[in-house]
Amino acid sequence: MDEKNVIKLSPLRPVVGKAIITIIVIALAALIAFQSFTIISAGHRGVVLQLGAVQPKVLDEGLHFKIPFIQTVIPMEVRVQKSETSQTSASRDLQTVSTTIAVNHHLDANNVNKLYQQVGFEYGSRIVDPAIAEALKAVTAQYTAEELVSKRSEVSTKVKEVLAQKLSAYHIILDEINIREFMFSEEFNRAIEAKQVAEQQALKSKLDLERIKIEKEQEITKAQAQAEALRLQKQEVTPELIQLRQIEAQLEAIRRWDGKLPNVTGGATPFIQVENK
Structure with missing residues (x-):
């Protein structure tokens, strides 16, 4: 019975073997086809490695052919990236300076392989x-x-220039930097505050002194003007002017007289002078 079954099944072995070989071939073909193409996403470039060696060609975005099992493609992002770090440095007068700097940069798309x-x-x-x-x-x-505080814009420009030069040596392009406020020690902050207060007080004193000086000059000018006016008036006084002023005074008194004689007896009429001609 067993020998008959073996005899019946033996014709199926070649068919099964061929099917397995066919499946393996199809799988290998599919794998080779899959390994023959690569897709570079937007904002990236492809670095080609051939048996581990970097190739001079850089792949752009899109679909590309590559040698299966021989070449490997490494995607490199070339979009703007941000690096933010906290740094501590020293000023020229040896003050400790702390700040946070944010840097925007991107890779040189044509040299990502390097x-x-x-x-x-x-x-x-x-x-x-x-x-x-x-x-x-x-x-x-x-x-x-x-x-560093008063010339912050100038400091930022110089940092950008120096940093751009350092990064360009490695094919990294600097876009922009942002330096946040510089922070110093508490002792230095108190010293700065005290200096500012002293400067404000000195400025106030200077302004007060200038105001007093101006007021004094104004008073001197006014007094000089009054003295000059009196001198001119004195030069213009003449006997005729004195007589005219007396006559004007008498006329004013007559104009104001109510027609009644004063109650005081004795003496002459206070304001009427009669001359016989």
Whole structure:
């Protein structure tokens, strides 16, 4: 009975073997086809590795052919990236300066293969962060603590120039930086506050002194004008002017007289002079 079953099943073995081989071939073909193409997403570039060696060609966005099992494509993001770090440095007058700086940068799309070959994926911690620290320290050492506050825009421009130069050596392009407020020690802050108060008081005293000086000059000018007016009036006084003023005074008295003689007896009429002609 067993021998008959073996005889009956033996013709099926070649068919099964062929089916398995066919499936394997199809699977290998599908795998090869899948490995022959790669897609580069938007905002990325492809670094081609051929048996581990970086190739000079950089793949743009889209669908690309590659040699299966021989070439590997590494995607590298070329969109703007942000690095934000807190840094501590020293000013020219040896004051400790703390600040937070935010840096926007992106990879040079045409040279991502060189960056990958030199640095790899960890370019942020290996290149960008150390370059930020070095640039900030190099620039803040050129200014006093007070100048870092008063010339913040100038400091930011210099940091950007130094940092851009450092990053460009590794095919990283600097877009923009943002330096937040500089922070100093409590002792320095108190010293700055005291100096500002003293400067304000000195300015107030100076303004008060200038005001007093102006008022004094105004009084002197006014007194000089009054003295000059009196001198001119004295020069213009003549006997005829005195007589005219007397006549005007008598006429004013007559105009105001109510027709009644004064009750006081004795003496002459106070304001009427009669001359015989």
